[in-house]
Amino acid sequence: xxxxxxxxxxxxxxxxxxxxxxxxxxxxxxxxxxxxxxxxxxxxxxxxxxxxxxxxxxxxxxxxxxxxxxxxxxxxxxxxxxxxxxxxxxxxxxxxxxxxxxxxxxxxxxxx
Amino acid sequence: xxxxxxxxxxxxxxxxxxxxxxxxxxxxxxxxxxxxxxxxxxxxxxxxxxxxxxxxxxxxxxxxxxxxxxxxxxxxxxxxxxxxxxxxxxxxxxxxxxxxxxxxxxxxxxxxxxxxxxxxxxxxxxxxxxxxxxxxxxxxxxxxxxxxxxxxxxxxxxxxxxxxxxxxxxxxxxxxxxxxxxxxxxxxxxxxxxxxxxxxxxxxxxxxxxxxxxxxxxxxxxxxxxxxxxxxxxxxxxxxxxxxxxxxxxxxxxxxxxxxxxxxxxxxxxxxxxxxxxxxxxxxxxxxxxxxxxxxxxxxxxxxxxxxxxxxxxxxxxxxxxxxxxxxxxxxxxxxxxxxxxxxxxxxxxxxxxxxxxxxxxxxxxxxxxxxxxxxxxxxxxxxxxxxxxxxxxxxxxxxxxxxxxxxxxxxxxxxxxxxxxxxxxxxxxxxxxxxxxxxxxxxxxxxxxxxxxxxxxxxxxxxxxxxxxxxxxxxxxxxxxxxxxxxxxxxxxxxxxxxxxxxxxxxxxxxxxxxxxxxxxxxxxxxxxxxxxxxxxxxxxxxxxxxxxxxxxxxxxxxxxxxxxxxxxxxxxxxxxxxxxxxxxxxxxxxxxxxxx
Numbered sequence: 258x259x260x261x262x263x264x265x266x267x268x269x270x271x272x273x274x275x276x277x278x279x280x281x282x283x284x285x286x287x288x289x290x291x292x293x294x295x296x297x298x299x300x301x302x303x304x305x306x307x308x309x310x311x312x313x314x315x316x317x318x319x320x321x322x323x324x325x326x327x328x329x330x331x332x333x334x335x336x337x338x339x340x341x342x343x344x345x346x347x348x349x350x351x352x353x354x355x356x357x358x359x360x361x362x363x364x365x366x367x368x369x
Numbered sequence: 370x371x372x373x374x375x376x377x378x379x380x381x382x383x384x385x386x387x388x389x390x391x392x393x394x395x396x397x398x399x400x401x402x403x404x405x406x407x408x409x410x411x412x413x414x415x416x417x418x419x420x421x422x423x424x425x426x427x428x429x430x431x432x433x434x435x436x437x438x439x440x441x442x443x444x445x446x447x448x449x450x451x452x453x454x455x456x457x458x459x460x461x462x463x464x465x466x467x468x469x470x471x472x473x474x475x476x477x478x479x480x481x482x483x484x485x486x487x488x489x490x491x492x493x494x495x496x497x498x499x500x501x502x503x504x505x506x507x508x509x510x511x512x513x514x515x516x517x518x519x520x521x522x523x524x525x526x527x528x529x530x531x532x533x534x535x536x537x538x539x540x541x542x543x544x545x546x547x548x549x550x551x552x553x554x555x556x557x558x559x560x561x562x563x564x565x566x567x568x569x570x571x572x573x574x575x576x577x578x579x580x581x582x583x584x585x586x587x588x589x590x591x592x593x594x595x596x597x598x599x600x601x602x603x604x605x606x607x608x609x610x611x612x613x614x615x616x617x618x619x620x621x622x623x624x625x626x627x628x629x630x631x632x633x634x635x636x637x638x639x640x641x642x643x644x645x646x647x648x649x650x651x652x653x654x655x656x657x658x659x660x661x662x663x664x665x666x667x668x669x670x671x672x673x674x675x676x677x678x679x680x681x682x683x684x685x686x687x688x689x690x691x692x693x694x695x696x697x698x699x700x701x702x703x704x705x706x707x708x709x710x711x712x713x714x715x716x717x718x719x720x721x722x723x724x725x726x727x728x729x730x731x732x733x734x735x736x737x738x739x740x741x742x743x744x745x746x747x748x749x750x751x752x753x754x755x756x757x758x759x760x761x762x763x764x765x766x767x768x769x770x771x772x773x774x775x776x777x778x779x780x781x782x783x784x785x786x787x788x789x790x791x792x793x794x795x796x797x798x799x800x801x802x803x804x805x806x807x808x809x810x811x812x813x814x815x816x817x818x819x820x821x822x823x824x825x826x827x828x829x830x831x832x833x834x835x836x837x838x839x840x841x842x843x844x845x846x847x848x849x850x851x852x853x854x855x856x857x858x859x860x861x862x863x864x865x866x867x868x869x870x871x872x873x874x875x876x877x878x879x880x881x882x883x884x885x886x887x888x889x890x891x892x893x894x895x896x897x898x899x900x901x902x903x904x905x906x907x908x909x910x911x912x913x914x915x916x917x918x919x920x921x922x923x924x925x926x927x928x929x930x931x932x933x934x935x936x937x938x939x940x941x942x943x944x945x946x947x948x949x950x951x952x953x954x955x956x957x958x959x960x961x962x963x964x965x966x967x
Contacts, residue, residue: 286460290449296437300735304802332502334476337463 285364294363298356305352314347315340414485414497415504418468430468430488431512436520436738442493442513442878452490454478465489465496474498492878505881514877521733521740579922581608583655584662584932588669592931593687596916597694598665599929600903600949601648602655603920605957606723606831611652615719618646644697645719647671662932672697687905687916688749688836688949695720695748715830724748726830729869733821734811735802741812744827749834749949752793754852790835790858790950798825798867825872829864833899833952840911851911858901858947860921860939861955865897899952907948919945 279287289295306312322339323331411419419426435445444466452464454475461475465487473490474482479498486504487496493513497504550558581602585595601607610616621643647668654663672690673680675697698720715722728747733740800823803809808817837856842849865871874880904919917930919942928937 287451290451304800307799332500333496334501337476 288367289360289363292363292367298359301359302352302356305355306348309349309352311344311347311349315344318343409505411506412497412500412502412504414499415495415506418486419506427468427488427506427509427512429471430466431509431516434493434513434516436517442517444488444490444493456481463489464491465498467498494879503879505879507881510880514880517877520738578660578927578934578936579925580658581656582920582922582927582929582934583660584929584934586662586664587931588664588666589682590684591665591669592916593685593690594665594669594672595931596905596918596929597687597691597949598651598668599918599920600905600951601694602652603903603922604723604832604951605902605953607719608652610719610723611649612656616645616649618643618649621646621649642671642674643701644671644675644694645701648698675700684912684914686840687907688751691834691836691949692748695724721746721748723832724830724834726750726826726833727828729825729827731823731825732803732809733800733823734809734814734818735820736818737811737813739811739813741809748830749836750794750797751836751838752790752797754788754793754837754839754854754856755796756788756854788854788856790856790862790947793835793837793856794864794867798823798872823872825869826864826867827869829868829896829954831954831957833862833864835950835952837948837950839907839946839948849911851907851914853946855944856947857943858904858950860901862899862901862952863897864899868897896954896956898955900955900958901950901952902958903951904942904945904947905949905951906945908946916948 286295289298318340319336322336326335430444433444433446434442435448436442451460452466452473453460454464454477455472456474456478459475461477463476464473465476465479466473467482467484467487469484469486472482472484474487479487479496480501482498485497485499487498488494489496489503495504495506495509496502585598587595651663651665651668672694676690676693699718715725725746725748728745728750730743730745731740732742800821803820803822805819809820810816811818811820835858839852840849841852900921902921906917906919907914908917909915915930917928919937920927920929921942926937926939926942928935928941
């Protein structure tokens with residue numbers, strides 16, 4: 258099969274991508290990552306979600322699910338699919354607002 | 370019969386701190402799942418992968434480990450690389466880099482990939498594409514942890530770096546063995562002791578009370594002292610120390626009398642101050658079997674001499690008295706013994722031997738991740754009283770989730786926002802972002818940076834005293850107030866989630882082993898379990914209030930309200946307003962040995 262371990266496999270669709278303009282969300286994402294702001298936002302989000310008990314909530318959901326199914330019958334995928342919808346819905350509005358505000362000010366400062 | 374209990378418990382108390390502990394990750398003890406790291410066996414794919422390659426199996430990818438400022442490890446070939454799944458071209462939330470061919474797949478397309486073992490790029494954790502689940506490998510985790518600690522400590526090595534050895538020396542809890550005197554010992558008992566005043570003379574119900582229960586008269590707003598004394602009189606290691614004559618006040622007086630003549634000729638005051646002697650006298654009086662309330666006047670007078678600024682008939686703070694009393698015992702005993710001791714080891718005096726623990730404080734620079742660690746001894750832990758979860762508990766979003774009718778599983782344990790002791794401890798050990806006005810000087814950055822501070826417990830004391838900060842004094846607004854909020858506290862407490870090893874572990878992601886910060890002196894499960902034995906409560910207002918103590922003896926609860934001692938139901942205790950809670954290591958609290966012996 259493919260030879261070298263170091264070389265990532267050549268995606269066939271690469272040429273197509275280069276013709277397409279990066280979308281605005283993609284540009285924003287790249288800018289966020291390059292400036293390190295994404296990392297800071299992630300840390301902020303982590304803090305807020307711990308403070309408001311969201312993390313504990315998700316943890317106990319996972320625990321009860323695992324207890325029911327048995328530890329050896331649960332995979333990471335199962336847990337992710339379990340808590341993703343609930344988790345998204347359970348984020349407090351204040352946290353959402355705060356992050357949106359941070360992103361907004363970042364965009365303004367990055368003059369996009 | 371009392372001797373029986375003492376003989377056992379005295380020997381017990383010399384064990385706890387002087388054993389070397391290795392990590393407890395290989396303990397698969399089902400009762401302690403909250404803390405023991407149960408080692409999951411590798412899946413067949415991981416086994417196969419490692420079979421041919423050994424420890425260098427992950428070599429290439431380990432070179433791409435980057436540690437971000439707050440210590441999280443990730444896999445990046447270039448600093449701000451954005452990984453895209455080779456199948457769907459999305460930069461999804463969970464992306465895995467194959468260890469064999471460096472292809473990158475998202476969780477949806479992972480099962481289709483030809484190789485099995487991959488790394489979650491954002492978390493630096495192993496994943497098996499076939500099993501669709503996280504897998505663990507010792508060599509891999511060691512390497513990750515090594516790079517993380519190198520980043521956090523400027524490459525300087527402490528034992529955070531070395532992964533703990535595989536063989537676990539598990540500390541055995543010494544089993545309770547009942548003891549009865551043999552004939553020689555019986556003879557000794559006969560000649561060297563005298564019978565206590567017979568209990569059958571006392572017709573009141575208090576004759577059925579366990580020994581050592583005695584009321585303390587209020588000498589003028591001294592309930593703050595009485596309440597703490599009652600708790601200390603029944604602190605198992607402290608009680609055992611004094612009742613086994615380890616500080617004999619007559620011997621001590623003689624010794625100090627000699628010293629005084631040599632060194633303190635100018636001291637005209639005939640009274641020599643030794644709070645430990647006064648404590649010894651107190652123990653003798655209280656455990657004498659005489660049920661009449663005792664007036665601790667001599668003790669009060671001695672304490673006034675030690676804590677001059679608190680000497681008045683005004684109501685004082687019970688916690689302040691507690692600290693001051695321990696300090697008084699330490700001062701006198703330490704001076705006499707001249708023992709060399711390291712801070713927090715408790716070798717200096719009985720007060721510290723019983724109450725002294727070590728707190729660890731980590732301050733992390735948010736810019737570069739450099740962590741500065743300090744250790745401080747402490748004799749108690751003061752906790753802020755906060756509601757369990759602020760914010761969402763009050764908004765409507767949380768309660769109105771129709772998540773397939775699983776509403777109760779979401780709200781379980783987080784309902785009314787009742788404050789609990791464990792909630793306060795969670796708060797105490799949570800990373801706290803220091804304000805921009807409190808910037809910490811970072812050694813690596815060489816400037817003041819915003820930082821994150823986190824407390825944890827490096828060494829647990831034999832007896833943990835939790836002080837709830839109910840009295841707020843604001844010097845700015847020149848007012849004080851009392852926080853009456855109810856606090857729920859458990860009768861049994863597991864302190865392992867608050868130990869440094871547990872707290873540190875969470876910083877490294879999901880790793881296969883637990884750690885400790887320094888020289889492997891780690892408490893294991895048996896010393897993290899505590900039992901409640903005394904609660905000092907405060908009722909009333911800040912300046913016009915009253916202290917009382919609830920004691921747990923032979924699994925019965927008694928209320929000590931100055932001179933009045935009554936048996937109470939445990940629900941009364943649960944509903945009380947706790948101000949100071951005293952927990953003793955379960956190992957030193959043998960329920961069996963406290964059975965009433967008639």
